[in-house]
Amino acid sequence: MSSATHHLSNGTPFPLGATVTDHGVNFSVVAEEAHQLYLCLFDQDGTERESLPFLNKRQGVWYMEVLGLTEGQHYGLRAKGEFNPAQQQMFNEHKLLIDPYAKLLSDKISWHQDQAAMTKEGQLHSVDSAYCVPKSVVRTVKSDLTRPARVKVEPASRAIYELHVKGFSQNLPIDDDLKGTYLGVISEAGIQHLQSLNITTIQLMPCFSFMTERHLQSLSLTNYWGYNPVSFFAPEPSYAKLDAITEFQHMVDGLKTAGFEVILDVVYNHTAESEINQSSVCFRGLDNARYYRHQDGQYLNYTGCGNCLDTYHWASIRLICDSMRYWVEVMGVDGFRFDLGVDLGRTDHDFSPNAPLLQAILQDPVLSQTCLVMEPWDIGPNGYQVGQFPNGFLECNDQYRDTMRRFWRGDNDLVAAFATRLMGSRDYFHKGHRSALTSVNYITYHDGYTLRDLVSYHQRHNLANMENNRDGHGDNISQNFGVEGDTDDQNIQARRLNQQLCFMATLLLSQGTPHILGGDELSHTQHGNNNAYCQDNEITWQQWQHLSSAERHARESLQSTISTLLALRKTYPILAEIHLEDDALYRHTHLDHIQWLNEQNLPMTEADWTQSERHYLSLVLTTADLSSHIWIVFYRADKAITVPLPTKGHPLETLYQTPGMSLAGKALECAYRGVFVGKY
Structure with missing residues (x-):
């Protein structure tokens, strides 16, 4: 390493990260307990040229300006301080660290044993890690007011579609260089498909730069889902052709131009540094004791991923809010879905709806106006908090998932x-x-069976994950209709498709905000794998071509159901949010009406509600202005019944029906299980 050639000035503590100035670049990094922080400058070939000690430290923030540096400079950090793992002090000058606020990394990061701050024996690991850690890159990314504005989505119309960038576009009939990329998502084929569904909101699975876990790498598998971030600012480079930042922005712009709201699945609860004896590539080396939750010398692993971010500490709160504003104001997203969100609402240990991070988000004039979807659990104490987040957050509702699966399976x-x-x-x-609408309803999510597998498999089939089929949920509330897995039996195929249609129709006719797993409309199968997080291959990639006639029929039926029912939700908002007189939230508005009916079209009695093996239920929703009466029927048995109509002489218009349902004169014929929607 050569002697320093750059002149330094005091600089400023904010903004955090690397900021190009009129005379060079200002660097600012939080490392409260570090004795000294160093800025290491690298050339494009990865050779370290200079190591410059930071000049100033104020309230835990190190900062200085390096004169003469320009855009594109590669750099890293090294922190000097106490090495005492028992006290969570993990400072090690030999480990190169990523700037937590870096907007771009020089490469995708891979796990390497030399990234560890300590040896297997618990001693300081003295091997320099610079050769196996990507460099932070000085990159100015500004907001652009000429980009497409946010698409205004009425809450009652919102329908979320969960999309994996690579899985969605890898097999699309598009140019090879677009497959599996941000730009592939907004190809003509991609946009046409998304628009055909009548969805409003694209929920992108994680796009933060992420790392494959050590145990997966040893098995020659990769982290496919992306829930293992190394940076909260830098986009994942493997989804880009050339420039991840620009191409992510172009993807968002393309989706907005096509009429979609875009929300990003974000992981702020843990990082890829994992357990204390694994990687030290960023937060651990800068200030392990401050960034991660710990007690009695041990990590509090509320995430199941080896560590969890201390979201009660000011530096983490600022980091997360700054990251969110960056993705909204600069990268262009319209909201977020928070993985393991209870960790974001923990104080010292316990969850509170008044936790400082949650309140910081809700009071922020930018963030509070975005779409905020919370996964309301983690694996820590009192980690199940469905319904307990403050107003302003939507919540994923697993109670909905389980009840609907059990109902259509035939449970009593x-x-x-x-x-x-x-x-x-x-x-x-x-x-x-x-x-x-706070309730985000879903039948399937990325973690679990696809919709087709839910009706095709009774047991998980996860051997490809190389964990002896022990990973993933053991109880999936599924059924296979007599055969485990794929079958040529046309009767079973028809019953499975009908069950998928019943699930999808129920989801889209439920009060709340519906969530659709991308690929379910394609009747995609993962061959019974209910934990495909490490399968970056044909198991998870959507198939678009070379389909059998049965596969084409299934897709046409599912896509028609989704498109038709989402159009109905937009036409009749009462299907998403009814205003009832016993709900004080709506006392200021005109009130709708609901009536529950049995199979004789008589009001449901207490005996009807408590009948153990009841298979039929219907309801009539009447709008406040009495202009529309919508009759919705759910029937889950496989023997034929005939139900009189509730119309009292008025003509009944069929709005939607599954294959076993049909009108015959003044009655509804239910040949077997199904869903019917009519209007009078």
């Missing part, structure tokens, strides 16, 4: 629970306090 004693979930889970999202 479920009609009352089914109705509760159908009407927005008011036992969790209480009347008078939160809208039914």
Whole structure:
């Protein structure tokens, strides 16, 4: 390393990160307990040219300006301080560190044993890690007011579609250099498909730069989902042709131009540094004891990923809010879905809806106006908090998922629970306090079976994950209709497709905000793998071509159901959010009406509600102005019944029906299980 050739000036503590100035670059980094912080400058070939000690430290922030530096400079950090793992002090000058605020990294990061701050024996690891850690890159990324504005989505119309950038575009009939990329998502084929569904909101699976876990790398597998971030600012480079920042922005712009709201699945609860004896590539080396939760010399692993960010500490709160504003104001997203969100609402240890990070987000004039979807659990103490987040957050509702799966599987004693979930889970999202739209309803999510596998497999089939089929959920509330996995039996194929249609119709006719797993509309199968986080291959990539006639029929039926019912939700907002007189939240508005009916089209009695093996339930939703009466029927048995119509002489218009449902004169013929929607 040569002697220093750059002149330094005091600089400023904010903004954090690397900022190009009129005379060079200002660097600012939080490392409260470090004795000294060093800025290491590298050339494009990865050779370290200079190591410059930071000049100033104020309230835990190190800062200085390096004169003469320009855009594109590669750099890293080294922190000097106490090495005492028992006290969570992990400073090690031999480990090159990524700037937490770096907007761009020189390469995708891979795990290497030389990234560890300590040896297997617990001693300081003296091997220099610069050769196996990507460099931070000085990059100015400014907001551009000429880019497409946010698409205004009415909450009652919102329908979320969960999309994996690579899985969606890898097999699309597009140019090879676009496959698996940000730009592939907005190819003509990609946009046409998304628009055909009538969805409003694209939920992108994680796009923060992420790393494959050590144990996966040893098995020659990769982290496919991306829930293992190394940076909260730098976009994942493997999804880009050339420039991840610009291409991510172009993807967002293309989706907005096509009429979509875009929200980003974000992981702020842990990082890829994992357990204390693994990588020290960023936060651990800068200030392990401050950035990560710990007690009695041990990490508090509330995430199951080896570490969890201390979101009660000011530096983490600032980091997360700064990251969110960057992705909104500069990268262009319209909101966020928070992985393991209870960790974001923990104080010292316990969850509180008044936790400082949650309140910081809600008071922020930018962030509070975005779409905020919370996964309301982690694996820590009191980690299940569905319905407990403050107003302003939507919440993923696994109670909805489980009840609907059990109902359509035929489990007993479920009609009352089914109705509760159908009407927005008011036992969790209480009347008078939160809208039914707070409940993000789903049948399937990325973690678990696809919709097709839910009706095709009774047991998980995860051997490809190389964990002896022990990973993933053991109880999936699924059924296979007599055969495990794929079959040529056309009767079973028809029953499975009908069940998928029943699930999808129920989801889109439920009060709340629907969430659709990307690929379910394609009847995509993962061959029974319910934990495909490490399968970057044909198991997870969507198939678009070379389909059998049965596959084409299934896709056409599912896509028609989604498109038709989402159009109905937009035409009749009462399907998403009904305004009832016993809900004080709506006392200021005109009130709608609901009536529950049995198979004789008589009002449901207490005996009907408590009937253990009840298979039929219907309801009539009447708008406040009495202009529309919408009759919705759910029937889950496979023997034919005939139901009189509730129209009292008025003509009934069919709005949607699954294959076993049909009108015959003054009756509805239910040949077998299905869903019917009519209007009079």
